[in-house]
Amino acid sequence: MDKNLKDTISAAKNLQKEGLIYLNDSIDLEVEPNYQILAMIIHNLNDMIDREKYELVKNDEKKLIHELALLNFNENDLICDDDVEIMENMTREYIDILDPILYEDVCVFFPKAGKLAEIYGKASTQIEEGKFKNIIF
Structure with a gap:
């Protein structure tokens, strides 16, 4: 082999x-x-950005996604381009970047409702099929 x-x-x-x-x-x-794990990752994405920084990048989707992705790492983390790319892909796929909520000096982004519902449906199916134990429902 x-x-x-x-x-x-x-x-x-x-x-x-x-x-x-x-x-x-x-x-x-x-x-x-494991779609339960994926749902937990999406819920734990850091999806809040300082309003000033948001104002600088809001018209450039690529920069906005990059900034949101970087927020998921601590200042002292050793990160590589692959790590950042994964977080950019997660943000692009699952976070609604078009409609943030402004709260004081912070812009808060939320998961795309349709995508999250789809993931929960897949997670439920996996549990019913016995592929994984129920850890979030």
Whole structure:
């Protein structure tokens, strides 16, 4: 067996043991995330930005997403471009950046309702199918 394939399968099995993914026992190696974990990650995204900073980047979607992504890291964290890119993708996919709520000097962004409902539906299905234990409902 190819070493890369063997390492990939081993890594996927370890992720399954941790409850982060579901690995189907077929030859196709079908993998799906634990949607309960994904929902928790979305709820824990730091989605508040200082109003002054927001005013500087609000007309540039790419910069706004980048700034929101950076807010999810502590000042002393060792981060790489891949980490930032993951957070940018999460923000782009799941956070409504078009309609923040202004509260005092802070802009608060909320998850896209339709996306979050879809994730909860998938999480519920995974629980019903016995793929994961219920940890959030």
